[in-house]
Amino acid sequence: AHVDPAFAKYQLIALTREWFMHPNGALPAYEWSFDDVNPPVHAWAALNVYRIDGSRDREFLERIFHKLLINFTWWVNRVDAEGNNLFEGGFLGLDNIGPFDRSHLPVQGELEQSDGTAWMAFYSLAMLTIAVELARDNRAYDVVITKFLEHFVSISRAMNEQGLWDQEEGFFFDRLSVPGRAPIELRYRSILGVLPLLAGVGLRQTDVEGGESLRKRFAWFTERARGARIGAQEVGSLRESALGDSLWLSIVDADKLRRVLVEALDEESLLSPYGLRALSRRHLADPFTVEVGGVTATVDYEPAESTSGMFGGNSNWRGPVWFPVNYLVIEALERFAHSMADVTVECPTGSGVQMSLHEVADVLRRRLISIFLPGPDGRRPVHGWVPRLTDDPEWRDLVFFHEYFHGDNGAGLGASHQTGWTGLVADLITGRCGRVGTKAGEASKPPAPEEAPEPSTSPKAAKAAKAAKTTKAAKQKQPKKSK
Numbered sequence: 001a002h003v004d005p006a007f008a009k010y011q012l013i014a015l016t017r018e019w020f021m022h023p024n025g026a027l028p029a030y031e032w033s034f035d036d037v038n039p040p041v042h043a044w045a046a047l048n049v050y051r052i053d054g055s056r057d058r059e060f061l062e063r064i065f066h067k068l069l070i071n072f073t074w075w076v077n078r079v080d081a082e083g084n085n086l087f088e089g090g091f092l093g094l095d096n097i098g099p100f101d102r103s104h105l106p107v108q109g110e111l112e113q114s115d116g117t118a119w120m121a122f123y124s125l126a127m128l129t130i131a132v133e134l135a136r137d138n139r140a141y142d143v144v145i146t147k148f149l150e151h152f153v154s155i156s157r158a159m160n161e162q163g164l165w166d167q168e169e170g171f172f173f174d175r176l177s178v179p180g181r182a183p184i185e186l187r188y189r190s191i192l193g194v195l196p197l198l199a200g201v202g203l204r205q206t207d208v209e210g211g212e213s214l215r216k217r218f219a220w221f222t223e224r225a226r227g228a229r230i231g232a233q234e235v236g237s238l239r240e241s242a243l244g245d246s247l248w249l250s251i252v253d254a255d256k257l258r259r260v261l262v263e264a265l266d267e268e269s270l271l272s273p274y275g276l277r278a279l280s281r282r283h284l285a286d287p288f289t290v291e292v293g294g295v296t297a298t299v300d301y302e303p304a305e306s307t308s309g310m311f312g313g314n315s316n317w318r319g320p321v322w323f324p325v326n327y328l329v330i331e332a333l334e335r336f337a338h339s340m341a342d343v344t345v346e347c348p349t350g351s352g353v354q355m356s357l358h359e360v361a362d363v364l365r366r367r368l369i370s371i372f373l374p375g376p377d378g379r380r381p382v383h384g385w386v387p388r389l390t391d392d393p394e395w396r397d398l399v400f401f402h403e404y405f406h407g408d409n410g411a412g413l414g415a416s417h418q419t420g421w422t423g424l425v426a427d428l429i430t431g432r433c434g435r436v437g438t439k440a441g442e443a444s445k446p447p448a449p450e451e452a453p454e455p456s457t458s459p460k461a462a463k464a465a466k467a468a469k470t471t472k473a474a475k476q477k478q479p480k481k482s483k
Contacts, residue, residue: 002426005053009060012046016067025074029091036091036103039119040075043068043126047133058137065130069144072127075120076151082177085158087116096306097190097278097317098174099290099297107293109178115192117159118172121199121251124152132207149249152199156251159196170259172196176292188288188299189280191325194264197257198332200250202339248339257336258345264329265360266349274381274410275321275368276329277303281407303407305414320404320413326368327424333361365428371410372399372425381410401425 001008014020021027029036046064050057079087090103092115100106102113128148135141159165163175163183172193176184252260264270269280279301287300303319336343337357347355347363355363371381382400383389390396401422403414 001049001052002430005049008049009053009057012042012049012064013060015042016064016071021067021071022074024078025070025072026078027071037079037089038091038093039115040071040123041119042071043123043130047126047130050133055133058134061130062134065127065134068127072123075123079116079120081110082112084162085117085154086112086162086164086175087120087155088113089116089119092116092119094192094278094317096308096310097192097299098186099188099288099299100292100295101310105176106295106297107176107178109176112162112164112175112177112183113192114159114164114172114174115195117155117164118196118199118251121152121155121159121196124148124155125199125201125249128152129201129203132203152249156199156249159251165256170256171263172260178292184290184292186288186290189263189269189282191270191276191278191322194260194270194276194329195325196251197260197336198328200248200252200332200335200339202335203247203249250336254340254343257340257343261345261347261360262349265345265347269349271348272321272407272410273367274371274405274407275323275326275364277301277319277407278317278322278325279319279407281319301407303409304411316404316414319407321368321371321407321410322404323368323422323424326364327428330361330364330368330428333357333364337361369425369428371405371412381405382412384409384411 015027026035027038027042028034029038042064046061046068050061075087079089081088088111090111092102092113094115095102102111105111125148128145131141131144131148135145159172163185164172166173166185166187169187171189172195173188174186174192176186178184263280264276267273269282270277279299281301281303283299284301287298289296289298291297299318301319302316304316306316306318308318334357340357344354344356345360347353347360374380378396379385379390380396380399382402382405383396384406388395389398400412400416401419402412402416403418403422405412
């Protein structure tokens, strides 16, 4: 989107065309199994491409929105087996993170997923945000805003009240519902328990006062939200922030946010020197084991390739650092920071250092970027200990965009060309991630010079840069000619 927004928009539209999207609304997962379900991030992606391109191509946004209305309906009707607003989805791109194959359970029943439900809350808020944007020019979208607001409230309430939130542990877990017995809570610590943080958004006062009917609907909602609570959390809380937000919606309140981050920011658990691990390091010495229907299944911490035979052994969610979920967590923390500026958390956990949510997001951002930067020994963590990549001057400055990264040392693993997701590091470097306060058409503010990491350059490139800098300085010293 930064390089060629027209092409980025074309890619998003292509998947919703009739030769890709099923008439019932399903989007294909990948070439060897169209029917698997991937996280519903299409609306979020469309919104971000729209913003990067200057928030002006309403036709693109509207075209995507109409097709995603069908996809959203498919999710609600097909991936919520019990109709209780707890979603399944199985695969969801996190295939090997659990003790068993989530798409083919060892017993009859339903796996109500923390991530599946969180993704749908996230999807609801992305669609709501798009509807708000489109309603600026067309008040017919007011009723759609209300639709997604109600969806979000129902999903958030279900997630907090129906067993996915563990008050004792202060974390979200999947729950296996088996006929004839009590639900089984799968208490292992993974990125699944952090994903509910993604579902949070602030709406400006001007967004909810654009039309008479919408004002009435929001007045009704906010009045109900003051009395309706999800556990200890208000469904919607009225807040005033530097951005002028009037309504903040999220699955978690400040207390739940702090409790989830205790685990997420613990270096003995999910926090790696290079970002958030997919699975807690605690499970290295203490694997999680569950017995279901005579089948015993185990999941343990593996920072690199998985040794599990599931999916042919080609599945690696048991410890490595993956860029897409890390990126989305950083963005979510920035959104929370705008609405909860007074909230601080200990980072890393046990360090005694209190940080704002903005600062925590920056810690994660810097750790992810450091994967690609030369360390004190001159070696880039992404290159591992491959002699040609670490020592050869013709190779050491060529950076690969690996599929995932070793959970302890940051070495690049899997495919080396995953620019479609690890390329997000470029957006982290520009500082755009999480700058959700940017107004329509306004460029995002990059990080201050001291925040931006210095790229490694070859001697030849450094010499050329120095020469260019000298030339520019000389030109600036020349007296200006009068007109």
